[in-house]
Amino acid sequence: MSEILEAGGTKVFVLDDxxxxxxxxxxxxxxxxxxxxxxxxxxFLAIPTARLTPEFFDLRTGVAGDALQKFVNYQVQVAVVGDVSEHVAASGALADFVRESNTG
Known part of the structure; x- marks a missing residue:
C-alpha cells in the first residue's frame, strides 16, 4: 500500500514495493x-526500484526518459529509492545520468 510520509516538512508519496x-x-x-x-x-514521489522494470534502467529503451519527462511536465519531483548499483555498473550512460540527477 502506498503511503504519504513527511520528511523535512515536505510530503512524499511513497509507492509500495x-x-x-x-x-x-x-x-x-x-x-x-x-x-x-x-x-x-x-x-514529491518516491518510487522503489522493485517497481521498475529492467528497461527503465536501460536508457536506450527511452522508458526512463519518457517517464521522467511526464513528471517534469506535471511538476512532480521524483526519486528512485533503492539499490541501483548493478544497473549503474553496467551502463556508463546511466552512471552519468544518476550522477547528474543527484546533483539537483
Whole structure:
C-alpha cells in the first residue's frame, strides 16, 4: 500500500514495493493521477526500484526518459529509492545520468 510520509516538512508519496511494475508511459501517468486523486497537494514521489522494470534502467529503451519527462511536465519531483548499483555498473550512460540527477 502506498503511503504519504513527511520528511523535512515536505510530503512524499511513497509507492509500495509490492505494487504493479511500472513499464509503460501510461503506468507512470497513472501514478501521477494517483497523486492528484489520493495525495492532493503532494508533489514529491518516491518510487522503489522493485517497481521498475529492467528497461527503465536501460536508457536506450527511452522508458526512463519518457517517464521522467511526464513528471517534469506535471511538476512532480521524483526519486528512485533503492539499490541501483548493478544497473549503474553496467551502463556508463546511466552512471552519468544518476550522477547528474543527484546533483539537483
Amino acid at each position: 509490492d505494487g504493479p511494475r511500472l513499464a509503460a508511459t501510461q503506468d507512470f501517468l497513472d501514478v501521477i493521477g494517483s497523486l492528484w486523486g489520493e495525495a492532493v497537494g503532494v508533489m
